[in-house]
Amino acid sequence: MRAARASAAKHHAIEKTRIHSTEATTSSFALKEKGIFTDTSRAMVRNMVATLDVPIRSVNATINAVAEALGVEITGSVSGHSIRRIVAEGGVAAEAQLVDEMNIAKGVTLSGDATSHKNINYQSHHVTYSLPDGHAATRFAGILHEVNHKSETQLQGWKSRIEDMYDTYNDVVGGTAGALDVRDFPSKVKGMLTDHAEDQKKLVRLFTEWKRSCEREVRGERALATLPPDDVIHLLWEMTESLVNEAGGIDGWDRLGVDEQQRCYSNAHHNLLAQLGQEQFDSLPQSEKDDIDFFVWAGCCMHKELNAAKGGNSRMRAWWIDNSVEGPVLLMNKDNVAASSAGSSTAKQRAIQVSTGGAQKVLELAGAVFRHKDDKKGQQDSLRYYFEVELGYRIQWPDTSNTRYHSHGDAACEYLVNDTLYLTFLELVPLKKESRTSTNIEYNVYRGFTCLKTKQEMMSWATYNQCITHPYLRTIRNSTANILDLGPIHMKVISHLNHIVNDINLILAPDATYETLTLDGKPFERPEAFYAIQRLALDRKTYPHFPQLLVAFFQGALDTWIRFSAEFAAGGAIDKSSPSQRQMAHMKTTNDDNEGALGTIRTSLRRAPHMSLSHFNSRFMYKKNQTNTYIENVLDVSSRQKLRKKARERDESGEERKRRFAQVEYDKEVVRQHREQDFKKRARRDAAGAKLDAVIPRLTLEDITKLRTPEIDLQIRWHRRFDPAVPAAKHIPTTKQKKVEVLLEAVGRYLSGEATPGGHPTSSQPQALDNNAVTSHLLELGDGEDEAEDE
Incomplete structure (x- = not known):
């Protein structure tokens, strides 16, 4: 009977196993296996926190809510501490990924930018590299907290960041793929993209020196390894003998401490390798030397355009003084208004001197009224609702209250198109209040909008915006373009501006069209603004100074473009570079990546003030660098285990505390130096006073x-x-x-x-x-x- 029932029992057992297996795979999900979070669970948590921005405190609730909707039962939970560790693993993997990808790159370029948040300086870093297939990739390399904004500190920040990433790679992947030497990195760097500040240009010079020093040292080390043993012994003996002689003989050398002896020996060994490396380098063909030492700098195209607009405005503002013509109405703040109306003659004169007017000023004030960066202030949605009723659609004033590229030119266009509606709105604003009065800033905006001289400056801003700004931005805002290939475009900008300055009637003529006026020959970004300018320009009696102001604006912009496009000049490093060199030194046309990262950390720290910098970097690097693919496709089981160990070590290192302590120590040192300087100044002042008393x-x-x-x-x-x-x-x-x-x-x-x-x-x-x-x-x-x- 047992044998007879065996077939049925076997079928029943198989069916029962299939049902249980199906239930386990479709109706339950275990976060852990043998007490350890599975790779699937870790990837899910990282994607939720880093990619989808789910708050740490909401991860479990989110998992359970989704699981309940899908009819899946979740086994286990993940604590906040574990979530941070898992996210940190993503950051560690992103560092290993960066080194792994740079190792196969043909060339590497760097970019950076800085900002301050709550009086703390943050420096963003990005790396772009040219891949063997001809494409380029940009990776986020993290944001560092730096005690100051000096060029030397920024260089040290790059060094420490690169060293950390190479250490991470060697600890996580190096066991299977082989360890990499961090000194090889500077040799791969072929360029740097920054803004045009002097500290950035100095940083480029310092980095170039470090790049050559590392290259010569590595070259010398390889040369030393190929020498016969007798020659190596002879070189080291000469080096040691020189050290002992410099110390005053054997007795002098023995009197040095062990640490000092080690420092002297290390410096001497470095110099020996550099000397050997330089000798090897000098023996190379010139073309190979040029490729090895090739390094170029380029300035962000957005900063070029920003500076050109500022240069044009400065020249236009100076036109009033240079030609002894009374300028636009002054827009005083409340204190200066009080001083000028009730103060002494000296106070009145001072109030006038420190007050300004003109298009730039009124456009900024209008931004504070219509679209204040603090959304609790200003008219904000009231203006948008007003335009929806009047025009049938909402209008947003350009963001001149914040620092935004080309916002002033856009705002000038906006006002010239809808000037009547804006004036009417400003007249309605005080009538909605119990006091029936405007604030000083609202009154200033109204005065500026009704000032004909200010309006002529706005016409100049808007003309430049339509003819140069937007066509230039359309050209350079290309995610695949290499800024090193844009030399002809910048020469075209200079030529086009020069052409307009020499014949301003190209703009003022009634038959002027975009084919001849815009930089790229394409239609105006906002045609109605240019038509409004042409209509107003015909009234020479009301707007007599517009042609001269327009020439001044374009001339100022032209001078600035020439100064800020110097890296593309004939005979420069970019001009003399070959197509292959420019490909190795691929750089984006703008520094938007770093500015975006700095904006992200600002908003992140507002939302989560206690978020550590390490946690932010882990999240942002994992998301932007698509590290989830690298973990799944590249890291094996052994590397993932090392990844978790590295994340634990970093979490326990207390680096955030060290960062805060370093800032405090630096601040104390600055205070000490300032006190010393103040003491010396007082001593000099007292001595000078005593001398004058006599x-x-x-x-x-x-x-x-x-x-x-x-x-x-x-x-x-x-x-x-x-x-x-x-x-x-x-x-x-x-x-x-x-x-x-x-x-x-x-x-x-x-x-x-x-x-x-x-x-x-x-x-x-x-x-x-x-x-x-x-x-x-x-x-x-x-x-x-x-x-x-x-x-």
């Missing part, structure tokens, strides 16, 4: 004629302490005759009682100098300087 004023023409030039300077300084009419030191003439004139004028005021420490001279003091005698004496002095001038 001065006996020379009040007669006879005494003054006997003074040497340094004594004249001292007399002038003595009078400057209480006589505001005495010019500042930087404005004092350099010739003795002119200095005597300044001193005689000061003496005259002193003797007349206009400027004296006590208010009036005493009866025993000499009387005012005779003007005829002074004139006669100055004629005798002439323009020359006596022999004491050389002292």
Whole structure:
């Protein structure tokens, strides 16, 4: 009977196993296996937190909500601590991925940018490399907290970041793929993309020196390894003998500490390798030398255009002064309004001097009213609803309240198209209030919008925006373009601007079209704005200065373009580079990647103020570099185990605490240096004051004629302490005759009682100098300087 039932029992057992297996795979999911989170669970958590931005505290709830909807039962849960560790694994994998990919790249370029958040400096890093198939890839290399923004600190940031990534690769992947030498990295770097600040240009120079130093050292090390043993022993003996002699012999060397001996030996060994490397390098063909040392710098195209617009505005603003024409209405803040209306004449003059006007100012103020960066301030949606009713669609004022590229030009276009509606809206704003009054900023915007001279500046801004800005941005904002290939485009920008400056009627003529005016010959970005400009330009009586302002704006932009496109000049590194070199040094046309990363960390820290920098880097690198694919397709079981170990070590290293401590120590050192500087300044000031206190004023023409030039300077300084009419030191003439004139004028005021420490001279003091005698004496002095001038 047992044998008879065996077939049925077997079928029943198989069916039962199939049912249980189906239930296990379709209706349950275990996060852990033997107490360890599975690779699938880890990938799911990383994708939720890093890619989908699910908050850590919501991960379990999200998993359970999705599972419930799918009819799947979840076994286990993941703690916040485990989530952070799992996300950190993604960051570690991203570092290994970067090194792995750079190792096969033909060439590497770097880019960076910095910002401050809550008074802490953050530096973003990106790496772009040219792949063997001819394509280029850009990877996020992390954001570092740096104690200051000096070029040396930025270079050290790159060094430490690269060293960390190579250490990570060697710990995680190096066991199977072979360890890599971090000194090989600088040799692969062929260029750097930054903005145009001087500290960035210095960084490029420092990096170039480091690149060559590493290349020569590695080359020398390889050369040393190929020498016969006797030659190696001879070189090392000479090096050691030189070290001992420099230390003053064996006794002097023995007196050095072990650490100092090691430092001296390390430096000497480095110099030996550099020397051997340079000798090997010098023996190479020139073409090979050029490829090895090839390194170029390029400036972000967006910053070029931004600086050109600023240069154009500066030249346009200067036109009013240069031509003695009263400029646009001044837009004063509340304090200056009060000072100018109720203050003294000096306060009024000061208020006028520090106040500005013009298109740039009113467009910024309009941004604060219509679209303030703080969404609790300004009119915001009220303006959008108003335009929806009036025009049938909503309008958003360009973001001039924030720092946004080409926003001022866009805002000028926007106002010129809808000027009547904006003025009407501003007239309605105070009527909605109980007080029936406008704020000072609202009143300033209205005054600026109704000022015809300000409007002429806006017309210039808008014309440049339509003819140059948007056509240029359409050209360079290409994700696959290499900035090193854009030399002809920048030369075209300069040529086009020069053409317009020489014939402004190209814009003012009634038959002007986009074919001849826009940089790329394509239609205007906002045609109605250009048509509004043409219509207004016909009214020469109302807008008489527009042609001259337009020429000034374009001339200022032209001068700036020439200055900020210098890297493309004939005979420069980019101009002389070959197509293959430019491909190896592929760089994007803009620095948007770094600016975007810095914007992301700002918003992330607002949402999660206690997020560590390491956690942010892990999330952002994993997401942007598509590291999930690298983990799945490249890392084997052994590497994944090492990955988890590396993440644990990094989590326990306390690097965030070290970062904070380093900032505090740096701040303390800065304070100490500043206190020392202040002490020295006070000492110098006290010494100078004591010297002036001991001065006996020379009040007669006879005494003054006997003074040497340094004594004249001292007399002038003595009078400057209480006589505001005495010019500042930087404005004092350099010739003795002119200095005597300044001193005689000061003496005259002193003797007349206009400027004296006590208010009036005493009866025993000499009387005012005779003007005829002074004139006669100055004629005798002439323009020359006596022999004491050389002292």
